[in-house]
Amino acid sequence: MPVTLSTRTVSAPGARPGAAADPSAGPEALRHLPTRAELAAVATGPVMADGFGRVHRDLRVSLTDKCSLRCTYCMPEDAGPFTPGDQLLRAGDIERLVRIAVDHGITGVRLTGGEPLLRPDLEDVVARLAAIGLPGGGRLPVAMTTNGISLDRRLPALRAAGLSRVNVSLDTLRPERFRELTRRDRHADVLAGIAAVRASGLRPLKINAVALRGVNDDELADLVAFAVSQDAQMRFIEQMPLDAGHTWRRDHLVSGEEILERLAERFTLAPVPGRGSSPAALYTVDGGPHTVGVIASVSAPFCGDCDRLRLTADGQVRNCLFAREETDLRTLLREGATDGELAAALQLSVAAKRAGHGIDDPGFVQPGRGMNAIGG
Secondary structure, three states: OOOOOOOOOOOOOOOOOOOOOOOOOOOOOEEEOOOHHHHHOOOOOOOEEOOOOOEEOEEEEEOOOOOOOOOOOOOOOOOOOOOOHHHOOOHHHHHHHHHHHHHOOOOEEEEEOOOHHHOOOHHHHHHHHHOOEOOOOOEOOEEEEEOOOOHHHHHHHHHHHOOOEEEEEOOOOOHHHHHHHHOOOOHHHHHHHHHHHHHHOOOOEEEEEEEEOOOOOOOHHHHHHHHHHOOEEEEEEEOOOOOOOOOOOHHHEOOHHHHHHHHHOOOOEEEOOOOOOOOOEEEEEOOOOOEEEEEOOOOOOOHHHOOEEEEOOOOEEEOOOOOOEEEEHHHHHHOOOOHHHHHHHHHHHHHOOOOOOOOOOOOOOOOOOOHHHHOO
């Protein structure tokens, strides 16, 4: 059975005064800060498992909540205020927390944002993490999800630092549509980033697109053809209720089933077996070798196989994208917590993970943090 976290504090950025004690009332999650006594009582082992037997091996690390775009499905034009610099985890903090997580079963890390390329010390962060050894041998693979802006200029240094692979977000092939969708005229910069990854030889290269009704759902097949031309895997993501403006509507959803139906009008698709804990269901395109992925988090949730944890840029660990609770590792770090105590805090968060995200539950409440502040 999952555990219930206790707390020393319930404050969090954006929380309304007097509302923080009710996790459904405020715009932000409850922030839990375990006591030293609680941490001392936690048994930690070589892996982190929740109350449903799911072993956690994938850690998503957000480096900033800032972004160089203002995608309409993610952030309002006047997004902010963003997390102050003194509240962000430092490179050494990130390295320490990831090293502890690896000692307790994490085998892969993905750097996210906001936009991770806005982090000035990104190359240092990558180098620190890529140097971490895995208990079974080898080094920790470090991936990154990015919008691609400035990636062409920074990729050589990032690759030299140890970056393993890259996912680039691109929702449309049309520059004018990109400008309307992102409120920025940076389409050519994203394409340059994709070209740089292709030329670098880093594989697999994945291109992510959120399928949006009435916006880009007429381009799905064109996006697949473009990805194939770049020796990349196209991945379509259902729009989730994670926008900072809280404008998501279920009736606007382009479901995974509908995405596949549209692609089947142009391509021959065949399911790839052995999905495991991957969020994407894969399909070969016209017999392969290229594949397309569909992440149907809303219409066909895969919570039963989820092995992911998320560390926000301000040092909160979240056991689910849609969690209404966070565990405050940053305060523990700054209070002088030992590695064992930080490992116990991670285990407490994992143990409290619910069976599923609950989007279809009558009492579902959208997380207060937008995707830019949670990290993918």
